[in-house]
Amino acid sequence: MKQDDVNYTPWWARVAASLVDRVPPLFVIIVGGLIERSQRLTKCLADQADYSIGPFCATGNSVAGVLIWLAGIVIAVLFMVWNHGYLQGTTGSSLGKRLFHFQVIDEKTDEPIGFGRSVVRQLAHLVDAVPVFAGYLFPLWDAKRQTLADKIMSTVCVSTR
Numbered sequence: 001m002k003q004d005d006v007n008y009t010p011w012w013a014r015v016a017a018s019l020v021d022r023v024p025p026l027f028v029i030i031v032g033g034l035i036e037r038s039q040r041l042t043k044c045l046a047d048q049a050d051y052s053i054g055p056f057c058a059t060g061n062s063v064a065g066v067l068i069w070l071a072g073i074v075i076a077v078l079f080m081v082w083n084h085g086y087l088q089g090t091t092g093s094s095l096g097k098r099l100f101h102f103q104v105i106d107e108k109t110d111e112p113i114g115f116g117r118s119v120v121r122q123l124a125h126l127v128d129a130v131p132v133f134a135g136y137l138f139p140l141w142d143a144k145r146q147t148l149a150d151k152i153m154s155t156v157c158v159s160t161r
Contacts, residue, residue: 008145009102009157011137017096021083025076032072039065081119089118093160101161107144107154117153124149 039062088094092103092112104121106113113121127148128135135148144156 006144006156007159007161009100009139009159011139011145013100013102014139014145014157015136017094017100017102020096020099021080021094025079028072028076028079032069035072036061036065036069039068080122084122085115085119089113089115097157102157102159104150104155104157107156113153113155117155121149121153121155124152127152 040059041062042057042059044057083094088097088104090112092105097103104113104118105111112118125135125147128138138147138151139145144150146156150156
């Protein structure tokens with residue numbers, strides 16, 4: 001495709017899709033953390049000495065609570081690998097990108113980027129966060145509306161409509 005023929009995805013749609021993609025795993029992690037917190041145990045030792053200042057209490061985590069929290073983290077990571085690795089890599093669109101009708105494609109071949117590149121692209125978004133998340137703002141002024149991670153990975157986001 002020639003650059004003039006391409007309908008690059010607006011910044012607001014990319015932000016909205018990113019939020020949609022992050023809500024399910026964040027929800028699972030928060031629920032797991034709340035369950036873990038509700039399972040905490042408090043044990044108190046009563047001191048019967050004359051100079052006692054009261055019982056000594058300690059709070060600790062329950063094994064079940066920690067396992068539930070860790071299971072939530074594992075489920076969230078597996079969801080993100082499936083959503084951003086497999087789904088986005090093979091079809092070009094994560095769940096959020098499907099909702100907002102755009103996909104990530106290779107800048108030169110116009111094809112989805114595959115599982116491995118899609119995962120590496122997500123990791124490359126760490127560059128967008130330095131400094132002060134400026135890389136995420138690049139699509140506001142860039143001709144191809146690319147983030148720094150997109151530039152590194154030679155990808156673009158285009159409309160599927």
